[in-house]
Amino acid sequence: MARRRQIYEGKAKILYEGPEPGTIIQYFKDDATAFNNQKKGTINGKGVLNNRISEHIFTALGAIGVPTHFIRRLNMREQLVRQVEIVPIEVIVRNVAAGSLSQRLGIEEGEQLPRTLIEYCYKDDALGDPLVAEEHIACFGWASQDEMNEITDMAIRVNDFMCGLFAAIGIRLVDFKLEFGRIWDNEYSRLILADEISPDGCRLWDMKSNEKLDKDRFRRDLGGEVEAYQEVARRLGLLPEGETNEVVDLDQQRKKRGK
Numbered sequence: 231m232a233r234r235r236q237i238y239e240g241k242a243k244i245l246y247e248g249p250e251p252g253t254i255i256q257y258f259k260d261d262a263t264a265f266n267n268q269k270k271g272t273i274n275g276k277g278v279l280n281n282r283i284s285e286h287i288f289t290a291l292g293a294i295g296v297p298t299h300f301i302r303r304l305n306m307r308e309q310l311v312r313q314v315e316i317v318p319i320e321v322i323v324r325n326v327a328a329g330s331l332s333q334r335l336g337i338e339e340g341e342q343l344p345r346t347l348i349e350y351c352y353k354d355d356a357l358g359d360p361l362v363a364e365e366h367i368a369c370f371g372w373a374s375q376d377e378m379n380e381i382t383d384m385a386i387r388v389n390d391f392m393c394g395l396f397a398a399i400g401i402r403l404v405d406f407k408l409e410f411g412r413i414w415d416n417e418y419s420r421l422i423l424a425d426e427i428s429p430d431g432c433r434l435w436d437m438k439s440n441e442k443l444d445k446d447r448f449r450r451d452l453g454g455e456v457e458a459y460q461e462v463a464r465r466l467g468l469l470p471e472g473e474t475n476e477v478v479d480l481d482q483q484r485k486k487r488g489k
């Protein structure tokens with residue numbers, strides 16, 4: 231088979247030209263980065279799990295009428311998606327205080343927010359994806375006012391749906407990041423959900439133990455990254471029966487380490 235043309239290599243994914251015009255292939259790597267690329271590592275098997283988890287969530291969102299770029303999963307590490315023009319904004323949705331919000335405003339991690347909070351970051355690695363206001367987005371024309379309204383509406387719908395999805399499997403959806411893209415039809419464009427939704431870009435806490443089941447295990451050197459991602463996939467019903475035995479009980483593991 232002829233080698234496919236690589237379009238882009240990001241921190242956790244590689245994008246290749248797809249089989250038809252307007253499509254691309256997302257290849258999920260095992261590479262992990264944190265703190266604006268200062269911390270780098272590999273989480274063996276992460277790409278396979280994120281591919282499955284993201285497929286599951288995008289398919290479910292599509293089924294409730296949220297337009298997404300997802301077309302179909304091709305194999306263990308690849309999925310076919312629609313090519314979009316990425317809006318250069320990371321949309322952060324928060325239900326519970328954590329991470330940079332806690333640091334910035336001195337709110338204790340784990341505090342339930344009085345209402346869902348949406349924040350925007352300008353997508354620029356060199357600048358460290360700075361937090362921006364809607365005024366910056368309008369001023370610099372990164373998205374129109376109509377697009378911002380649509381983005382906020384979709385982000386709230388995605389949050390409502392995902393809170394329920396995870397609550398049903400004993401997981402608290404603390405926060406997550408979304409990216410949107412434009413699809414052009416002559417001079418008209420519309421927005422669809424793009425990128426991925428996986429434990430790489432979500433904070434997921436076990437409801438009973440508060441155990442972190444996401445990339446914070448890597449960011450904060452907690453260990454057990456793959457086991458945590460597997461646990462999310464297992465609870466979502468994405469691991470074949472045979473594989474469930476391999477899911478390590480995080481509580482047991484911690485007890486063994488004497489913590």
Ligand code: UDP
Binds near residue numbers: 320328329405432
């Ligand atoms: N997030 C992400 N990519 C980024 C920044 C944040 O996926 O470049 C996700 C992150 O995993 C978390 C949420 O967005 O679920 C909020 O992240 P936060 O702003 O607290 O930043 P962090 O503490 O991760 O630096």
